[in-house]
């Protein structure tokens with residue numbers, strides 16, 4: 038079982054790869070409000086029980102914090118399985134996007150879907166995520182052709198949070214793809230995106246994100262959009278260096294972003310800049326796997342740059358059509374070459390930091406919400422190496438079983 042009751046609490050940022058505390062024969066006391074009141078040796082915790090206490094027996098299984106997935110495109114219409122054969126035949130992800138497919142095809146479907154249809158599709162996805170132990174999840178907008186579609190995605194994500202009783206962190210990402218035709222020109226298009234931000238923030242978006250990429254949004258455009266978001270009081274994230282290192286990581290450092298995500302193609306300089314600025318690196322090993330690209334240089338991030346690393350599923354229809362966060366974690370072990378301990382830190386505490394939730398989620402500690410996963414496996418190494426299936430026996434969100 039993980040417990041951090043001995044340290045001062047998680048630090049977010051460049052020094053965030055702390056070790057995980059481990060306890061054997063331990064128990065967790067949870068109050069009626071779903072808050073952890075004590076963690077310790079089973080005997081002393083059991084003494085706290087009274088006649089009304091309910092017990093959950095982990096049956097010798099490993100118990101860890103609820104998983105935090107800090108980068109998803111949860112709400113979207115349709116699917117894109119027909120792109121894979123094109124990619125296998127040699128087309129690149131950016132070729133497909135530039136031909137009007139990729140994100141732009143999901144934009145068309147998401148715009149056409151009713152709110153109910155979007156809700157039904159995303160509900161299935163969220164239920165799958167929960168089965169793998171996810172108790173906090175980020176959801177981006179960004180498959181939109183207008184403010185109305187952005188707001189529709191945001192409303193769906195908000196309804197999902199209510200339906201599932203879990204926290205969803207909302208990110209506005211109107212700057213996700215550039216339409217093929219821009220009748221009023223590129224500058225006017227950027228102005229349109231800028232004009233959406235106040236409404237998205239007012240509707241509940243806490244973060245803003247931009248796909249800063251060769252042939253998508255430039256560093257200057259990303260800066261313009263994210264500075265405007267910051268002026269509104271929003272926190273910022275960047276899809277940085279996914280394909281071409283045009284300076285996305287450096288921009289994230291310059292803006293003091295909460296996280297910089299992808300980083301497949303980042304330069305040493307970009308990664309050092311992130312560490313210096315205390316930006317959390319979010320690696321998306323499912324995406325590099327599905328795009329058949331070398332994984333991000335997590336060992337360099339951890340060992341050379343001393344950069345805090347989180348992992349996320351990036352669940353989306355184009356580059357990672359899988360809600361299996363357990364698989365994400367196994368791929369972190371296998372392709373990012375992280376240790377099991379680093380993987381669990383990256384999927385809990387650091388993932389919470391990547392959402393500005395370092396003081397709420399990602400750790401089992403007195404005073405925190407009782408978001409807890411009980412595994413039908415004796416140790417974390419088994420969970421990660423026996424890959425592709427769920428080892429989750431039970432999930433508690435704020436002390437209540439959701440599974």
Ligand code: NIG
Nearest residue numbers: 140248276351353354355356
């Ligand atoms: O994080 N890179 C941009 N956004 C997503 C992909 C979205 C899509 O292809 O639909 C990503 O990989």
Ligand code: FE
Nearest residue numbers: 108110276351
């Ligand atoms: Fe993404």
